[in-house]
Amino acid sequence: MTRSQDRKGLKRAAFAAGAALTVVAAVAGSAPGAGAAPASPAGTPKLKLVAASKAVIADRYEGNSGVYLDLGTYVTVDNAPLELKVTRKSYKDPIVAQQILRNGSKVTTKTLPAGLVKDFGGLPDFLEVSIKNAAGVEVQKSTSNFCLNNASGRLRPDAPATSHYPESCSTNPFTLGSVWGVEKGWAANTSAFDYDRPVDLAAGEYTVKVGVAKKYRDLFGIPDDRPTIALTVREISDGGEGTAGGGGGVGLTAQSAHGAGGGHGASHDMAGMEGMAGMEGMAGMEGGHHYGPRGADAPTPSALSHALEARGLAHHLGDGSGHTDGSRVAPALKSATKRPTGRAGVPANVPKPDLRSLPAWDIAVTDGEDGDVAGKDYLAFSANVWNAGPAPLVVDGFRKPGADLMDSYQYFYDANGKQVGYAPAGTMEWDPRIGHEHWHFTDFASYRLLAADQKEIVKSGKEAFCLANTDAIDYTVKNANWHPYNTDLSTACGQQNSISVREVLDVGSGDTYTQYRPGQSFDITGLANGTYYIQVIANPANRLQETDTKNNVSLRKVVLGGTDGARTVSVPPVDLINAP
Numbered sequence: 001m002t003r004s005q006d007r008k009g010l011k012r013a014a015f016a017a018g019a020a021l022t023v024v025a026a027v028a029g030s031a032p033g034a035g036a037a038p039a040s041p042a043g044t045p046k047l048k049l050v051a052a053s054k055a056v057i058a059d060r061y062e063g064n065s066g067v068y069l070d071l072g073t074y075v076t077v078d079n080a081p082l083e084l085k086v087t088r089k090s091y092k093d094p095i096v097a098q099q100i101l102r103n104g105s106k107v108t109t110k111t112l113p114a115g116l117v118k119d120f121g122g123l124p125d126f127l128e129v130s131i132k133n134a135a136g137v138e139v140q141k142s143t144s145n146f147c148l149n150n151a152s153g154r155l156r157p158d159a160p161a162t163s164h165y166p167e168s169c170s171t172n173p174f175t176l177g178s179v180w181g182v183e184k185g186w187a188a189n190t191s192a193f194d195y196d197r198p199v200d201l202a203a204g205e206y207t208v209k210v211g212v213a214k215k216y217r218d219l220f221g222i223p224d225d226r227p228t229i230a231l232t233v234r235e236i237s238d239g240g241e242g243t244a245g246g247g248g249g250v251g252l253t254a255q256s257a258h259g260a261g262g263g264h265g266a267s268h269d270m271a272g273m274e275g276m277a278g279m280e281g282m283a284g285m286e287g288g289h290h291y292g293p294r295g296a297d298a299p300t301p302s303a304l305s306h307a308l309e310a311r312g313l314a315h316h317l318g319d320g321s322g323h324t325d326g327s328r329v330a331p332a333l334k335s336a337t338k339r340p341t342g343r344a345g346v347p348a349n350v351p352k353p354d355l356r357s358l359p360a361w362d363i364a365v366t367d368g369e370d371g372d373v374a375g376k377d378y379l380a381f382s383a384n385v386w387n388a389g390p391a392p393l394v395v396d397g398f399r400k401p402g403a404d405l406m407d408s409y410q411y412f413y414d415a416n417g418k419q420v421g422y423a424p425a426g427t428m429e430w431d432p433r434i435g436h437e438h439w440h441f442t443d444f445a446s447y448r449l450l451a452a453d454q455k456e457i458v459k460s461g462k463e464a465f466c467l468a469n470t471d472a473i474d475y476t477v478k479n480a481n482w483h484p485y486n487t488d489l490s491t492a493c494g495q496q497n498s499i500s501v502r503e504v505l506d507v508g509s510g511d512t513y514t515q516y517r518p519g520q521s522f523d524i525t526g527l528a529n530g531t532y533y534i535q536v537i538a539n540p541a542n543r544l545q546e547t548d549t550k551n552n553v554s555l556r557k558v559v560l561g562g563t564d565g566a567r568t569v570s571v572p573p574v575d576l577i578n579a580p
Helices: 003-028 214-220 280-284
Strands: 046-051 055-061 073-078 082-087 096-103 106-111 123-133 138-146 152-154 177-182 186-189 204-212 228-236 355-357 361-366 378-387 393-399 405-413 419-431 438-442 445-451 456-459 500-505 509-514 530-538 553-563 566-570
Touching: 046 204, 177 186, 204 214, 355 530, 355 553, 361 553, 361 566, 378 445, 378 500, 378 530, 378 553, 393 419, 393 438, 405 438, 438 500, 500 509
Parallel strands: 055 228
Antiparallel strands: 046 073, 073 186, 082 096, 082 177, 096 106, 123 138, 123 204, 152 186, 204 228, 355 378, 361 378, 378 509, 393 405, 393 500, 405 419, 419 438, 445 456, 445 530, 530 553, 553 566
């Protein structure tokens, strides 16, 4: 994917989310009293499915394979917030989902049926969609998942000004804990479709009927409302003009982002852009490789709810007394204006980050990318290092005039957010290569390919990183920040003329890199077939101070086969997680 395609996708997604919010506002004026559900007990949310508009337009782009639909349907929430806590104890344990019911200071939980929630991407098969053509013949019938943290907006002026819930659903396969929620008096978009699941509809006029699956109506007490939407599918030629003819294509109307990561869910790879529409460049990714802007170190379009980008701080939420819901809405830590002075040191009992590596995934054999040696075989993969807390990892870099290196320092804070210490932490280096062009913190992680006896075979050249909170790995840990500041590289990495840079990995979040770039994937040309392990090491040189360094290493088993030029790889599951 080129950087111009990245910018094009970002522009489309931003416009689309804005359109979605506009139509929510249109609903808000007429919603009170219109087909309302029966009154709910105190502390129990009252849910209703509504359509923001009676008609929507979806665009097909010439030469592609389908249409992305955002039908403008929303679940409205009133009487109390809709909140779910989704966790698993380990990769050996199934996912458990609980509804959190808040009635003043009283908090109760309700466990959802076992097996209902299968991953951390949202409620599966929540929405039922039937599409009929102009002749009244049903041409598509499908279900779609519902991420409660999808793009959303307020229904009325007395609703909370901001949402304290996280702003995306994670598709990182090794996520451990998520929080999903919709504020009282808010609505969340239900009809966002995955970017890799376009709907095959020819240009023309359609009627779409949408409803909530019975199992969720029964579970949450949702009325059986089935809004009908008039859908017009237009074909957009390369010149950008709409036509009435048929043909294939990728298009969108008001598709809203409900990422990851990773997105980034958002992510530094495609895992952080789940549900992101308008990314027509995806279809052109050679070989079907599942990599994206983070693999190229280019800025990644945010997968956050555009409704909340300018949210500010909510006065009734966040750090401070009386905040029992586990969330934090804290201002971003700003880079210090000058180097720390005085003797470096860290009090013994000060909170520290806990860096942990996840098993590798998205593993594939490739013939290399631009810059790799032609005719060789490479083993590519995605890897994530995350922070289990209880404190953020905060690293500042300070530059000597004209130098391409910065001196780095790790900072430490007490429970009130006051800086209480610092320690030298190596360097940051300027990476001038196209697709990078920002400051990398050195020795954050390293990758190795190990033989069956777990002795090193090949070492990746990637050890310098720009830190960003691309994936929500576990938002149920102590001090997890549900609204991390630097979620993409455009906010995190500095510019060539920067005099100082601050890079942060917040509590609960991880940083995913896809190792498809030259020098990052493993050269396996001539390597014997058999069993190997991809080793991911966090903080390999121990330059960073942590609460625990015993969990810094992860291994992922892979089995290589085939012959040079036609190598294969199989990837066994990690306990219950089957993520090749």
